[in-house]
Amino acid sequence: MTAVAWGRKFAIVAGLPAVLVAVWWFATAGSTSVYWPPLSTVLETFGPTWLEGRLASDVLPSLLRLAAGYALALALGTALGTVIGSWPKVRALTEPALEFFRAIPPPVLVPIFILFAGIGDGMKILVIMVGSVWPILLNTVEGVRSIDEVLRDTARCYRFRRRTRLIQLVLRGASPRIVTGARQALSIAIILMVISEMFAATNGLGFSIVQFQRSFAIPQMWSGIILLGLIGVALSLIFRACEARILAWYQGQRAAQR
């Protein structure tokens, strides 16, 4: 890509965010409202609030819980989805129940889980996992079910071993759908990371933001929201990089079919 092309691409990607920041900046510039502090004040507090101490004491624990809950959801969702998708009878049996569980808004789980899992890390990881597992699970079921019949026959004819069948046929065949589910699950997981810290917690991003709000540290509260947004963007960029690696074949195939 040429420098001009890069420049254009950057302008497209960064254009709207720049405009929004500018609007925010000027709209709040002379603000004396307690609730809408000037953006300049918010940004001034950003460094002292987050980079001195809270990065290790609040941001890191949040991200670790997110990683643990999300990883568990990925593992459980893919494993269960593969089993359910591989046997039509199991699927018919479990589908209504799965749809029911999926329809429950995940935040409602928090008070329930506090009852029997306490208020520690375990509860928060559990909430993230249980809330974000459904899109992965249901998409995996669909993905496994829709693997090409001819490809299945091919694997049988060449007498693929169980392990090879699982990896080379089932998981890779379902991978486009698994990734779709994982993408939906990631945003749910981030929401639940914050929410699980708002009820009963001693550290974390969500906890900090609520604490700032209660102590009327409004610029700090806003800076926390900005940080959450940045973390969301960063995670989605990481996700896309992984997706480009895992689904290179799929994207190539789709481009070739056009």
Added chain:
Amino acid sequence: MSTLETASAPPPQDTTMDHDAHTTPLLDVTGLRKVFAGANRAVEALQEVTFTVSRGELMCLVGPSGCGKTTLLRCVSGLLAPSAGAVTLNGAPVTEPPRGMAVVFQEYGRSLFPWLTAWQNVELPLKEKKVPRDERKRLVTEALDAVGLTDSRNAHPWELSGGMQQRVAIARAVAYEPQVLLMDEPFAAVDAQTRGELEDLVRALWQRLGVTVLFVTHDIDEAVYLGQRVVVLSASPTVVLDDVAITLPGDRDQITTRSLPQFAELRAAIYELVQRAKNGYRPQPDTERPA
């Protein structure tokens, strides 16, 4: 098939049989019948199909579209359980895909793993067969070379044309060193010129490897050009109409062979048979299986 013959049959891995062992039946299909039970009506894809394929033979099965050729091949390869009748390979009943059998599917594009390169597609079955690494490398190289895809070894299936994809599927089957190679209308979807090339490729590989080939097609010309024998299937309800020995010379060529008077006679005879079958002709049960 008598048990005596099966007892003397070599193990399935042995693909180095010679061509004068033509008389030994390798594959035996007896009274095969397949009915698909639908929600409101049953489809009888095969009524009663009986034939044998000898060791080292190149046999063509020809029949009109929808007569159940794919169904037949899926039963023969153990992918589909027949409603009645039996398939035996080397005297052993086929109930699941047996060792030493490779299939080239009609929907070749869909039979390749899109996440693997051409090389990996050919290599994977060999890994499953636990072929040692060096041997694997040799087999894959040779197979891709034989089908003229050496330069495309690192391409994914979707980066290749239809004809090239079909070649990858053939290379995969050939590298596997099967005892029996089943091919289901492999060239139905490629252009006429590629088709001629691929037909010659199949004959060349068959002659070189001594593999037993069961080639299914709806094209009478193709069947006559390729086969040593052509088994003609009727339209549904499907039975075997005739078993025609193709007495053309072994060295075949797209131009000279197809212009031989003998070629014209054979294809005319088969066309006539198919026409008569359309008007209700069915062979008598005792003539279904020529001695």
